[in-house]
Amino acid sequence: METPEQIRDRLLARFPGAPVTLVPNGAPGGQASLLLEPSQAREMAEFLRDDPSLQLDFCSNMTGVDWPQAGCLEAVYHLYSMARKHGPLVIRQRTANRADGAAVASLTPVWRSAEFQEREAFDLFGIGFTGHPDLRRILMWDGFEDHPMRKDYAEPDDYEWEPTPHDAVLAKARLHYASAPVAPPAKEASP
Amino acid sequence: MSITPEEKDELRRHGLLLTSLEELAGWGRSHSVWPLQFGLACCAIEMIAASMARYDIARFGSEVFRASPRQADLLIVSGTVTKKMAPQVVRLWNQMPDPKYCIAMGACAISGGPFKQGYNVLKGIDRLIPVDIYVPGCPPRPEALLHGLIQLQEKIRGQKLAFGGNAEGPAGECPVPECGGHDLVPPSNPDYFHPPQLVRAGKS
Numbered sequence: 371m372e373t374p375e376q377i378r379d380r381l382l383a384r385f386p387g388a389p390v391t392l393v394p395n396g397a398p399g400g401q402a403s404l405l406l407e408p409s410q411a412r413e414m415a416e417f418l419r420d421d422p423s424l425q426l427d428f429c430s431n432m433t434g435v436d437w438p439q440a441g442c443l444e445a446v447y448h449l450y451s452m453a454r455k456h457g458p459l460v461i462r463q464r465t466a467n468r469a470d471g472a473a474v475a476s477l478t479p480v481w482r483s484a485e486f487q488e489r490e491a492f493d494l495f496g497i498g499f500t501g502h503p504d505l506r507r508i509l510m511w512d513g514f515e516d517h518p519m520r521k522d523y524a525e526p527d528d529y530e531w532e533p534t535p536h537d538a539v540l541a542k543a544r545l546h547y548a549s550a551p552v553a554p555p556a557k558e559a560s561p
Numbered sequence: 562m563s564i565t566p567e568e569k570d571e572l573r574r575h576g577l578l579l580t581s582l583e584e585l586a587g588w589g590r591s592h593s594v595w596p597l598q599f600g601l602a603c604c605a606i607e608m609i610a611a612s613m614a615r616y617d618i619a620r621f622g623s624e625v626f627r628a629s630p631r632q633a634d635l636l637i638v639s640g641t642v643t644k645k646m647a648p649q650v651v652r653l654w655n656q657m658p659d660p661k662y663c664i665a666m667g668a669c670a671i672s673g674g675p676f677k678q679g680y681n682v683l684k685g686i687d688r689l690i691p692v693d694i695y696v697p698g699c700p701p702r703p704e705a706l707l708h709g710l711i712q713l714q715e716k717i718r719g720q721k722l723a724f725g726g727n728a729e730g731p732a733g734e735c736p737v738p739e740c741g742g743h744d745l746v747p748p749s750n751p752d753y754f755h756p757p758q759l760v761r762a763g764k765s
Contacts, residue, residue, distance in 0.1 A: 510645070510681065511644075513740055513741065513742060514740070514742065515742040515743060516680075516742075525680045526680070526743055526744035528744075528748055530756045531684075531757065531759075547759050548758045548759065
């Protein structure tokens with residue numbers, strides 16, 4: 371398969387003026403990815419799928435990423451080609467902000483396999499997908515208001531009964547402890 | 562005139578059966594506990610194994626897994642109860658006729674188990690409905706479930722006979738929680754769930 375740099379250059383030649391950014395990856399695998407602009411992501415995705423030398427006809431995985439510092443949410447797609455037996459190519463889209471209406475372009479019309487996974491990202495990250503045929507929550511119930519996979523998610527406090535708490539759970543369980551009289555710790559029973 | 566259990570046993574050895582209606586009813590009820598055919602997760606596989614020929618729950622009279630809560634005496638909560646599923650579990654419990662019993666099978670049904678810290682898992686079914694027997698394990702072996710059933714039979718045999726209900730069990734329906742904006746509303750049933758107040762000196 372062509373390198374991500376070559377694919378980026380071909381995308382830039384095919385869609386003049388559209389920003390396509392190469393996102394390098396410092397991990398040992400070094401798998402660079404392409405950051406697409408949501409306004410043209412759908413056309414670019416169709417190009418990646420239909421281009422005769424790429425034929426990335428299979429979206430194996432779609433997931434979300436929360437970037438609280440950068441103030442955006444990211445949708446990541448892993449693409450393979452069944453016809454050409456190559457891949458993966460990783461493409462990303464970023465929302466403008468982390469507000470409730472933040473959205474990227476849905477790629478479900480291009481790869482049907484993204485449908486449930488985009489719903490999951492909508493449910494757990496709160497990423498909207500414009501153009502998705504059936505955008506509803508898929509795991510949590512409809513009346514649920516939070517997005518549990520976001521880094522600033524505050525889970526409900528039901529730590530009142532923790533027999534053996536430790537680490538983060540201990541910190542939460544402590545809030546429920548009765549105010550203990552300042553006394554030396556209970557003496558261990560001697561065998 | 563009262564007869565001690567020892568005297569009763571002595572009479573039984575001589576072919577005389579002395580019993581009371583209560584004892585007879587308890588004997589009958591404890592050997593025909595009909596479980597609800599209801600599985601939630603991997604513990605349900607063990608429950609199915611317990612009902613098959615190798616472990617054979619029919620030896621204890623509980624092979625009749627009923628597909629309707631109206632015909633069941635025992636709710637085996639076999640697996641993880643998610644907060645989305647919890648209202649349905651409580652509804653099934655409410656639909657069962659008295660006297661009824663509940664076995665919490667496995668770590669998830671007891672406390673949330675490995676998913677205890679998850680945002681979507683109920684931390685023990687005893688937060689919402691009364692539980693008679695806890696069977697620990699992840700999942701418990703079929704023998705453990707059978708042991709739990711035998712313990713439940715002991716409990717049933719020790720109960721007073723009551724007409725129109727379970728004399729020692731809970732009365733009325735359990736309130737069905739709503740799926741709210743952040744959690745179940747209410748998150749637990751204060752009638753049944755009393756977490757122990759932990760006092761830990763030198764730790765807070």
